Every structure is written in structure tokens, then in C-alpha cells.
Amino acid sequence: MSRTSSPSIEAVNLSKRYGSFTALSNLSLKIEGSKCVGFLGPNGAGKTTTLKIFTDMIRASEGKALINGVDVHLNKKQALGSVGALIESPEIYPALTPREALSMIAEIRGLPRAEARKKIEAIVTEVKMNEWLDKKVGKFSKGMKQRINIAAALLSDPEVIMLDEPTTGLDPRGQSEVRDIVKDLKKKNRLVFMSSHLLNEVQEICDEVAMIDHGKLLVYDKLSNVTSRFSGDGSNVVEIELSREIDDQSVNKNIASMGGVSSVERVDPRKIRIHFTGGMQNQESLLQDLAAMKIGMISFRPTASALEDTYLSLIKDTL
Amino acid sequence: MTQPNSPTVKALKERILPSSVSQVGTITKYELVNYFRSRRFYVLLVIGLIISGLLTGLVGYYRPIGFLDSTLDFYYNWWGMSIPFVIILSGIFYGGDSISGEFQNKTGYFLVGNPLRRSSIYIGKWLAALIASTIMVGIFVAITIGNGIYYFGFNVPYQLWESLGFALLYLVAVLGFTFFFSSLFKSSSMSILVTVILFLFGFMLIEALITGFAQIEPWFVITYGAGIITNVLKDPYPVTQTLRPGGRGETIFAVTIPEGIAILLGYFVITAVLGLILFERKEFT
Numbered sequence: 019m020s021r022t023s024s025p026s027i028e029a030v031n032l033s034k035r036y037g038s039f040t041a042l043s044n045l046s047l048k049i050e051g052s053k054c055v056g057f058l059g060p061n062g063a064g065k066t067t068t069l070k071i072f073t074d075m076i077r078a079s080e081g082k083a084l085i086n087g088v089d090v091h092l093n094k095k096q097a098l099g100s101v102g103a104l105i106e107s108p109e110i111y112p113a114l115t116p117r118e119a120l121s122m123i124a125e126i127r128g129l130p131r132a133e134a135r136k137k138i139e140a141i142v143t144e145v146k147m148n149e150w151l152d153k154k155v156g157k158f159s160k161g162m163k164q165r166i167n168i169a170a171a172l173l174s175d176p177e178v179i180m181l182d183e184p185t186t187g188l189d190p191r192g193q194s195e196v197r198d199i200v201k202d203l204k205k206k207n208r209l210v211f212m213s214s215h216l217l218n219e220v221q222e223i224c225d226e227v228a229m230i231d232h233g234k235l236l237v238y239d240k241l242s243n244v245t246s247r248f249s250g251d252g253s254n255v256v257e258i259e260l261s262r263e264i265d266d267q268s269v270n271k272n273i274a275s276m277g278g279v280s281s282v283e284r285v286d287p288r289k290i291r292i293h294f295t296g297g298m299q300n301q302e303s304l305l306q307d308l309a310a311m312k313i314g315m316i317s318f319r320p321t322a323s324a325l326e327d328t329y330l331s332l333i334k335d336t337l
Numbered sequence: 338m339t340q341p342n343s344p345t346v347k348a349l350k351e352r353i354l355p356s357s358v359s360q361v362g363t364i365t366k367y368e369l370v371n372y373f374r375s376r377r378f379y380v381l382l383v384i385g386l387i388i389s390g391l392l393t394g395l396v397g398y399y400r401p402i403g404f405l406d407s408t409l410d411f412y413y414n415w416w417g418m419s420i421p422f423v424i425i426l427s428g429i430f431y432g433g434d435s436i437s438g439e440f441q442n443k444t445g446y447f448l449v450g451n452p453l454r455r456s457s458i459y460i461g462k463w464l465a466a467l468i469a470s471t472i473m474v475g476i477f478v479a480i481t482i483g484n485g486i487y488y489f490g491f492n493v494p495y496q497l498w499e500s501l502g503f504a505l506l507y508l509v510a511v512l513g514f515t516f517f518f519s520s521l522f523k524s525s526s527m528s529i530l531v532t533v534i535l536f537l538f539g540f541m542l543i544e545a546l547i548t549g550f551a552q553i554e555p556w557f558v559i560t561y562g563a564g565i566i567t568n569v570l571k572d573p574y575p576v577t578q579t580l581r582p583g584g585r586g587e588t589i590f591a592v593t594i595p596e597g598i599a600i601l602l603g604y605f606v607i608t609a610v611l612g613l614i615l616f617e618r619k620e621f622t
Contacts, residue, residue, distance in 0.1 A: 036622075073450035075621035098452040099354050105621075108446030111367070113374035118367065119447070125363040126451050128355045154374075170447065180450075 025177040025209035026050040032081035034067050041067045043233040054204050056220030057213040059230040065213040069182050073103045102176035104167050112156025116166045127174040141169040160187040181212040197223050217325045231333045245324035254324040256292050261314035263287040276307050360453045364461025372469045381430045385473050389480040408489045412497045416481045417567035423477050424508045425536045427470035432515030433532045434525035435462050441525045459616050466512050499569045506601045507563045513605040517612035554590045562600025564592040
């Protein structure tokens with residue numbers, strides 16, 4: 019089995035059938051390099067099924083799941099040695115404390131004891147659970163358990179991270195913190211493969227997106243390419259907020275005439291929504307141009323509309 | 338921006354995973370921690386102490402002849418009659434939902450996605466159940482011997498140690514069996530219920546029906562094999578005999594020590610292998 023130098027996961031004609039129901043149909047997908055890939059699709063599309071096959075929780079009916087070139091089914095230990103996974107929302111033995119549960123994972127993964135102790139304290143601090151390190155997990159809320167699950171997935175500094183709706187059960191602050199953690203992982207040269215229902219979350223943190231429906235891969239490409247190819251008018255949307263009211267001339271003439279801008283709408287006197295075509299470069303120049311206007315811009319936030327348009331145009335049913 | 342061959346990533350690739358044996362030890366260790374902090378460990382401990390306390394009180398107060406006739410009679414009646422029940426309870430408490438609970442409670446999702454074989458999880462959990470159950474058996478044998486010393490002095494018959502050895506073998510077989518049923522079902526209550534019915538009623542009923550009506554030696558019933566735990570405390574060791582009350586032959590079967598060992602080992606090996614195969618193939622759907 020060949021070993022690639024950069025982290026990779028590959029599904030080769032992956033299928034999963036439960037009797038007459040096909041959960042996954044000939045999925046072929048290769049993701050390589052340090053990036054975050056969002057895995058989108060409606061309920062029952064096959065997202066979790068795919069992730070479960072990659073983590074040996076279920077077996078493929080046909081095809082192969084390779085991690086760094088190693089077949090998960092044939093050599094699970096080697097394949098998952100470099101993987102941290104959070105699939106669904108696992109429960110932790112209720113009588114254990116987070117320190118003990120994470121020590122168990124550290125021992126399973128072969129972290130030296132001293133290193134494990136430091137890493138546990140660091141990762142638990144990162145997920146904001148340091149005050150609960152020595153309390154029994156059985157008393158934790160769903161969100162607190164999910165934070166420990168995230169810590170467990172990241173404990174051994176895996177080069178491939180698979181996350182199945184990681185922000186499930188978390189409060190808005192928790193969701194934001196998880197997004198920050200994933201962004202940091204990208205900086206540390208990790209490959210993150212993340213399923214999510216939250217399109218804005220994917221848009222915010224992912225570089226690429228794979229969409230799946232009825233067990234079939236619909237598209238896999240860079241986020242900007244996907245949105246420009248499939249969204250209704252191919253446009254992206256940003257919302258800007260201002261510290262003072264903006265006049266009509268600035269909206270209708272100055273902003274509307276900027277490069278790539280297809281339309282501008284005023285949401286309220288201090289908020290406008292700008293539709294523009296093109297990818298990241300156009301977004302960057304738009305931001306620069308708006309800043310140069312000195313109109314009191316206090317936020318510039320891409321919305322999920324483009325990705326939402328894409329999603330809605332590709333995926334017709336919810337089940 | 339990306340540096341796939343950065344020292345950190347390279348170091349990660351070179352990290353050596355512990356052996357499967359070492360991972361079994363890890364699972365066993367933390368499963369035991371979980372047991373010792375759980376209510377069920379103390380419930381079983383209390384049940385064991387209640388059984389011992391009742392026996393201590395009843396024998397001390399009524400001084401039954403059957404118990405106090407001889408040292409061997411004492412251990413036969415005290416230990417031989419109670420320990421199979423203690424073992425079955427341990428099997429149900431520790432093995433009943435050990436594997437099925439991983440599915441029903443979703444704790445399996447925390448472990449299975451890690452780089453370790455499922456067999457390591459199965460064996461680790463089985464060893465933890467064996468250790469916890471052995472502690473129960475140890476407490477019961479200590480109380481038994483304490484009472485024996487009170488009535489008969491330090492003259493502990495060697496047959497008790499043989500019986501203890503067979504009891505531990507029975508424990509191994511019972512846990513193999515309960516883990517098999519635990520692997521068969523995804524529902525904890527179902528696996529516990531089936532185990533309870535089989536061990537507390539099923540096997541004994543099958544044994545009684547087969548010997549009573551078909552007059553066949555029930556060599557395929559685990560509780561028949563466990564008969565060596567009590568038989569060894571009888572002097573002389575009982576043998577199979579045919580009685581003819583009123584001209585009609587009736588055979589009373591007595592399992593021999595080699596037969597008993599073979600039955601218990603057979604149960605353990607077959608159920609352990611089947612249970613492991615089931616767990617390996619079971620999906621976390």
C-alpha cells in the first residue's frame with residue numbers, strides 16, 4: 019500500500035446497503051493535503067455512514083476506505099493511528115472523570131505518560147473544561163460531554179480529523195469555540211473532514227465542500243468554485259454593518275459600481291447586503307474598496323447565501 | 338501555507354502505537370475503575386455479604402446437623418450450595434450488558450474509532466469482569482473459611498481449594514457465555530434478561546427434563562458441568578447410578594471431574610469465540 023506524504027483520505031467505490039436500502043452508492047472521493055473539507059447533505063444522505071466506514075464502526079458492502087493509503091478494514095490500527103474522530107455524540111463511561119477518560123485514549127494511542135498529562139490539561143483548557151477535569155462525566159450536560167469528545171479526538175495531535183456534526187449540543191459560544199479550534203487545526207497542517215448541517219459554519223471554516231445526497235456524491239470542489247458554479251446567479255453575499263447611516267448615493271452608485279458587484283440592497287439604514295460574483299479575490303478587493311470608502315464599516319460578514327443557494331439547487335429533498 | 342512534511346506531522350507518522358496486549362491492559366484498567374465506582378459493584382457486594390450474613394446467622398443460631406457433621410459437609414453445604422449462585426450473579430452483573438451497553442449507551446463510539454482492535458476491547462472488558470467477579474468470589478470464600486475455622490479450626494480440607502479452582506473455571510465459562518449474549522443483542526435489558534432466564538431457570542429446567550424424562554446425561558448443559566464444584570466436596574465422590582424403585586429404572590447422573598472441566602472449558606471456548614466474532618462483525622448503526 020503506498021504511503022502518501024500529505025494526509026489523505028480516499029473512498030474508492032464505497033457502497034453500503036442495508037437490505038434493499040442503499041445508504042451509500044459507489045462513493046469515490048479523494049481528499050489530500052492540509053485543509054478543511056465540509057461534508058454536506060440532507061438527513062439520511064450518507065454522511066455519517068461514510069464517516070463510520072472510515073472509522074470502522076460499520077463495514078462497507080463494497081469498495082475501500084483508505085486513510086493515508088491504508089485500508090481501514092484491513093489494517094484498522096495503522097489506518098486510524100493518525101486519525102482523531104468524533105462520530106455522532108459518544109457517551110463516556112459515566113464513572114470516569116475527563117482526566118481518566120482522556121488518559122485512557124492517550125494510553126490506547128501510545129502517548130508517553132508525561133506528555134499525555136500535559137496534553138490532557140492543554141486540550142481540556144482549549145475546550146474550556148479545565149474546571150471539570152476531575153469531576154465524573156456522568157453529571158455533565160450534553161454540551162460538556164461533546165467538549166470532552168472533541169478533546170479526545172484532538173488529544174494525540176492527529177493529522178487527519180473526522181468530525182461528524184461537531185457543534186451538535188453546544189451553545190453558541192461553544193459552537194464558536196469549536197470553529198476556532200478547527201481553524202487552528204488548518205494552521206497546524208491537518209486535514210479536517212467535517213460533516214455539518216450548518217452551512218454558515220462550513221462556509222466560515224472550510225476550504226472545500228463535498229455534497230452528498232441519496233448516498234451519491236453530487237459535487238466536490240473548492241467552496242468558491244462550488245458556489246459560483248451552482249448557486250442561482252453564481253453570486254456570493256456579504257453583509258456589512260456600519261456605525262452610521264449610509265446615504266443612497268453611496269449605496270446605489272459607489273458600491274454598486276464596484277468590481278464584481280451584481281446588486282446591493284439596504285437591509286436597514288446601517289446594514290447593507292452586497293451580492294457579488296467571483297471567488298475569494300473579488301471578496302478581498304471588495305473589502306478593501308469598502309474600507310477605503312470610510313463609511314464607518316464595523317463588520318464585513320460573508321453570509322451562507324451562496325452556499326445555501328448551491329445546496330438548495332443541488333439537493334431537492336430533505337430525506 | 339501547507340507544509341505536509343513539517344516536523345510535527347512527520348513525528349506523528351512515526352509514533353508507534355502500543356501492542357494489542359498493552360491496549361487490552363488499558364481497557365481492563367479503566368473498565369475496572371468504572372466498575373469500582375459504579376453502583377452495581379456495591380450492590381453485588383452487598384448481595385454477597387447478605388448471603389454470607391444469612392448463612393452465618395442461620396448456621397450460628399440453628400446449628401444444623403447437615404452443616405456441622407463434618408468439615409467437608411460444612412464446606413459442601415455452605416460453599417458448594419451458594420457459590421454457583423454468586424458466580425451466576427457476578428456473570429449477570431458484569432457480563433450481562435458489558436458489550437450490548439457499548440451499543441445501547443453509545444460508549445462504544447468513544448472507543449471504537451480509535452486505533453485498537455475490537456478484540457482488544459472485548460478481551461479487556463472480559464478480563465475486567467473476571468477480575469471484579471473474582472474479587473466477589475474471594476470475599477465469599479474468605480467469609481466461608483472464616484466460619485469454617487470458627488467451627489472446625491484451621492483444618493481446611495484440600496477439596497475446598499479444588500472446588501475453588503472449579504468455581505473459577507465455572508466463572509470463566511459463565512462470563513464467556515454472558516459476553517456472548519451481550520454481543521448478540523444491542524439492547525442491554527434484553528441481553529441481561531436472556532442471561533438471567535437461562536442461568537437461573539433455563540439450564541436447570543433443561544437438565545431436569547433431560548435427566549428426568551429422556552434419561553440422557555446432560556453433558557451439554559453448563560450447570561451440569563458445574564456440578565464438579567459441589568461433587569468434589571463429597572466423600573466419596575458421587576458416581577452415576579441407576580435406581581430401580583418399583584422396577585422402573587431411574588438414573589442419577591454425576592458429572593466426573595474430567596467431564597466437568599471439559600464441559601466448562603468447551604462452553605468458554607465456544608462462546609468466547611462466537612461472542613468475539615459477533616462483536617467484530619456488529620455495526621454501530
